[in-house]
Amino acid sequence: MRPQPVLLARRRCTRQITTSAHAKAVTVGLRREDPGRIWERRCPLTPDAVHELVRDGVNVLVQDCSRRVYRSDEFVKAGASLHPTLSPAHIILGIKETPLDELLTSPVHSTTTTSTSESAARTHLMFSHTIKGQAYNMPLLARFLNEGDAQGGGSDPLPRLIDWELLTDESGKRTVGFGWFAGVAGVLESLSTLAHVHLEHGVASPFLYIPRPTLHPSLPSIRASLKRVGDMIKEGGTPRSVGPIVIGVTGSGKVAQGMLDILEDLPVQRVQVKELERLVRDPEADLHKVYLVHALPQDYFVRVDGQAYEREDYYKNPHLYVSQFHTKIHPYLTLLLHGAGWAQGYPRVLTNAGLAEALTIAQTLPGGDKARGCVVGDVSCDVEGGLEFLPRHSTLSAPFFSTRPPGHPEGLPGMTVMAVDILPSSLPLDASQHFSKGILPYLQTLIKGYRGEGSRDEGIERALERATVTRGGKLQGGNRWLEEPLSAWRASLSATTSCSMPSSTSASTSTSEKAVGAGGRKKRVLLLGSGMVAGPVVERLGSRADVEVVVASNAVEEARRLAERFGSGRAKAVHLDVGDLERVGELVAQADVVISLLPVPFHPTIAQQCIKHRKHMVTASYISPQMKELHSSALASDTLILNEIGLDPGIDHCSAFSLLKSIRDEGKRVRSFVSFCGGLPAPECAEDVPLGYKFSWSPLGVLRAARADARFRLDGKDYKIAEPDLLRHHFTDVPVSNVLRLEGIANRDSMPYAETYGLGSPGELRSVLRGTLRYPGFCALMQGFKEIGLLEFELKVRLDDWSSLAQRAFEGKYKDGVKGDRASLMSALSSVVSAGSEGRLAEALGWLGAIPSAVFNDMPPVPKGEMAPIELFAGLLAHKLAYKPGERDMVVLHHEIVASPASPSLSKTEEIYTSTLMAYGTPVHSAMAMTVGLPVALAALRVLDGRVGMRGVRGPEEEGLWRGVLGGMEEAGLGMRERVRGGGMGVGVEGVLGEGLRRTMGV
Structure with missing residues (x-):
């Protein structure tokens, strides 16, 4: 149990007032911290400190908070009262900055014991994160000033802002902190x-x-x-x-x-x-x-x-x-x-x-x-x-x-x-006790000032003056320089009002009005990230004369080459450390639209900055649970956080929405929805290499996908395939092309897509399935790799050289030693792999150099130390199966929707609607880069031009958006090819898949 403050036993509601009879009543408010900061449990005052204030005649109000290190009832026992908004408080204390929607800037109407009423400006104390000119918090600073976004500017006094970070002694040494x-x-x-x-x-x-x-x-x-x-x-x-x-x-x-x-x-x-x-x-x-x-x-x-x-x-x-x-x-x-x-x-x-x-x-x-x-x-x-x-x-x-x-x-x-x-x-109790002790003398001096009492400590008074950022709506002392970043922020806010935050009715704006920002300036798109899909984004955005592109990346040389090669003179590169929220906020505030091509974990942080600065955001990634939590705040700030607008997810959504609308416009009812997508080497680049596959990035994600569960519905039956059986129970033939032979793997949980696409209850559909495409033989060979231990995460092995990889993985998984010569090793491996796959497995392992072989060409350095077999195998594949100069990749996307008339009497009359994309890489861009990057750019431009009315955290479900993206892809030679033909149960992809799955499952 946490030790209880020693004063709690004698605290009750009765207060011992020691101030004079005519002293002004002063109220101190203890604010809860931002609910978004889940680990922020610190508190600027302890219950002991509250008791001391109450004993001296101070009214203390506390916002209820279940996460705080001190329980609310401890403050009540100390003499405080709970209050939801702290609106009566003269002085409001917090640790971190106050959320804008909770900031109180109106004055307090104070009353003395002689019933004289007057208005008094509040005082806020916090780590405001404004004193270095942080752009992301300029809206907060402006609320304390007479100009800009301030609430006030009339006769009512605006509040005083004191920053804890500026409290120092006469030598300049900080006196409070953590x-x-x-x-x-x-x-x-x-x-x-x-x-x-x-x-x-x-x-x-x-x-x-x-x-x-x-x-x-x-x-x-x-x-x-x-x-x-x-x-x-x-x-x-x-x-x-x-x-x-x-x-x-x-x-x-x-x-x-x-x-x-x-x-x-x-x-x-x-x-x-x-x-x-x-x-x-x-x-x-x-x-x-x-x-x-x-x-x-x-x-x-x-x-x-x-x-x-x-x-x-x-x-x-x-x-x-x-x-x-x-x-x-x-x-x-x-x-x-x-x-x-x-x-x-x-x-x-x-x-x-x-x-x-x-x-x-x-x-x-x-x-x-x-x-x-x-x-x-x-x-x-x-x-x-x-x-x-x-x-x-x-x-x-x-x-x-x-x-x-x-x-x-x-x-x-x-x-x-x-x-x-x-x-x-992580040390909320001790840190709070230390901080409370440090700030109490400053707080007591402020209270005396509100009371109009003399005999205040001059040293503390001077320290409070040095720590004052604003007072009476004006910047104070050494903080007057903040007018410069404030002015820049206000200018960007004013300049972008007409183009960065348009209403849903602005689609009728003339072309000339949409082509330039306020004051004739160019519209600015901030592109975060400079990786493999960024080239087509910069190229498409740079084709617009009215758009300026800022490529922000920690690999600034890579970003500079990208801007120079594809930016048409309208792109520039800047260095950005995504962990530097101050700099991120500055760049976001200066942009009209933000595109994030960063790794998925960074998206929520960027989205929060966009919401704070009321800037729209576009990203190709799935909507994560963390992003979903931002929906309400995005709606409140009239901001769009657009996700899932790349390839898969992205073009697959857009093309599915398009096809489904055509079907519904004909009064048809969807019976089955099947979709497959895959990024593959072009056929000529897939020959004579294991897996028929090439990697342009680390293959660890591909290997991990082979260890996932899957859930889907096919031919009226629900399937749940556990991870051990995923590769065994693959689809041996996915007939999405009359030229290419492909096999497929079920892609995790397909069932929620019935709701995403408005198909109705999954139980009312014959099929709901999304899958991944591979060349034939991929699943069987990957299963063999898995069976001999190459996909193990848990165990650690050490290599003598690459030829010992298969041996070490096998020994680690099965706890059984085996001789290292090729014949003995293959005999051991053959004892655990599926019958009939031994020959191809031996051939692939020899080609990769993972078993003793006559020839070892182009091998990477052997890692030192112990690693998981899957990590070692991923490193080997990344090296041996990388794309070579002149080789190209391929993207295949295929939907098949079976529909019938809505009338039950005609339910046997079915038609098969298909939508297919086959794209090949070029010497300039890979197919993957084009099919991920181009939709992102097209969507960003529509948002930039005010042609998207959605707000909140969304996917590309708005018709104008998905039609615009599909039209732009068509113009770029990457259009979907749609067809309709007669059919029914057992015909088309759905029937072939069902037959193949039953065969692999032995039923």
């Missing part, structure tokens, strides 16, 4: 991550028992648990196979101090940088200790001319310094705890190239095969900053992840990174 707690929580989460990584390498360490902060009620409880781990290390030591445990700490601020303080609960021995190599190589090193090196800038930064580090010179000439961290420190670390800050223009502590060199050294050291150098806790959370290989933040729900930096050598292990950016929130 840095120390970030350091403490970062150590705990990182040690827990280290234990997980060691366990993956077959080693159990005492760090398995490290207390995760979110699982403990308070810091004393955590420290008691941590000390028990320390006692285990003192008594039993750490595993010898990982070598001496060496923890490195960087930084010298509050974060680093928190790290160093909490580590003292372990049996720590401090060492110097110069001692690291000798320590790690010493076979007699004492394993009953944890070795700690606190690496400071002078330990790893040197001038390029060889001179030693000098702090003043470093900050004056950072470009003259380079890091030696990768050779002097990192190879010897079991865990790096990074707490040093970083800014553009300064050298990184560890670059991607430096990391590769460091891991190469680490592989030669004791514990090198057990992830030495491969685990990092980045508490600074600068994405692609001081540690260049940090690609993103993590969350308290999933605190660590694996990553391989761009260009990371195949033979080296990847990194496991803890990079939670809200670490203090």
